Amino acid sequence: VMVWLRRCTHYLFIVVVAVNSTLLTINAGDYIFYTDWAWTSFTVFSISQTLMLVVGATYYLTFTGVPGTATYYGLIMTVYTWVAKGAWFALGYPYDFIVTPIWLPSAMLLDLAYWATKRNKHSLILFGGVLVGMSLPLFNMINLITVADPLETAFKYPRPTLPPYMTPIEPQVGKFYNSPVALGAGAGAVLSVTMAALGVKLNTWTYRWMA
Numbered sequence: 528v529m530v531w532l533r534r535c536t537h538y539l540f541i542v543v544v545a546v547n548s549t550l551l552t553i554n555a556g557d558y559i560f561y562t563d564w565a566w567t568s569f570t571v572f573s574i575s576q577t578l579m580l581v582v583g584a585t586y587y588l589t590f591t592g593v594p595g596t597a598t599y600y601g602l603i604m605t606v607y608t609w610v611a612k613g614a615w616f617a618l619g620y621p622y623d624f625i626v627t628p629i630w631l632p633s634a635m636l637l638d639l640a641y642w643a644t645k646r647n648k649h650s651l652i653l654f655g656g657v658l659v660g661m662s663l664p665l666f667n668m669i670n671l672i673t674v675a676d677p678l679e680t681a682f683k684y685p686r687p688t689l690p691p692y693m694t695p696i697e698p699q700v701g702k703f704y705n706s707p708v709a710l711g712a713g714a715g716a717v718l719s720v721t722m723a724a725l726g727v728k729l730n731t732w733t734y735r736w737m738a
Contacts, residue, residue, distance in 0.1 A: 574664075594641050
């Protein structure tokens with residue numbers, strides 16, 4: 528019974544983190560609408576997605592101990608997001624507004640760090656966290672490049688639920704950051720190590736709690 532209960536607790540944690548990652552991702556997709564703050568939002572959302580991916584993937588990876596699990600977790604996030612964003616079709620949004628699976632390459636790097644260091648948890652935290660933190664903003668920029676022009680999309684598909692003061696307007700100033708990818712990668716690389724350590728620690732805490 529205790530083995531069954533412990534296993535169910537682990538899977539419950541995994542589902543909760545994956546669902547929260549999905550909700551965060553849906554919000555992150557909105558940065559193309561806030562054209563005045565697009566690059567600021569891009570940086571913030573890149574970091575937030577990085578942290579949600581690394582804590583869940585690290586937890587799941589150390590739970591199974593099998594390299595490849597982080598990539599599977601990234602796939603779970605992707606599928607959850609696609610299902611949740613199906614509602615956007617009812618609002619008349621184009622398909623290219625649906626986010627692309629940008630988490631998978633970063634999750635693969637996490638798996639690679641775990642596999643290459645012979646399943647060493649400390650190396651996973653340090654190397655894996657840095658790799659995910661530095662890579663995800665880059666893949667997120669690729670995602671941004673593949674979607675339709677933000678201004679064109681924003682004006683062609685206005686959101687009826689937004690109040691007037693939130694409607695897209697032409698940018699009045701230059702980009703807030705010189706390099707949103709570099710800023711997101713730098714901050715993400717530092718913060719992801721902490722979140723990777725949390726993911727590993729959550730695993731330990733769960734075992735102790737259920738013991």
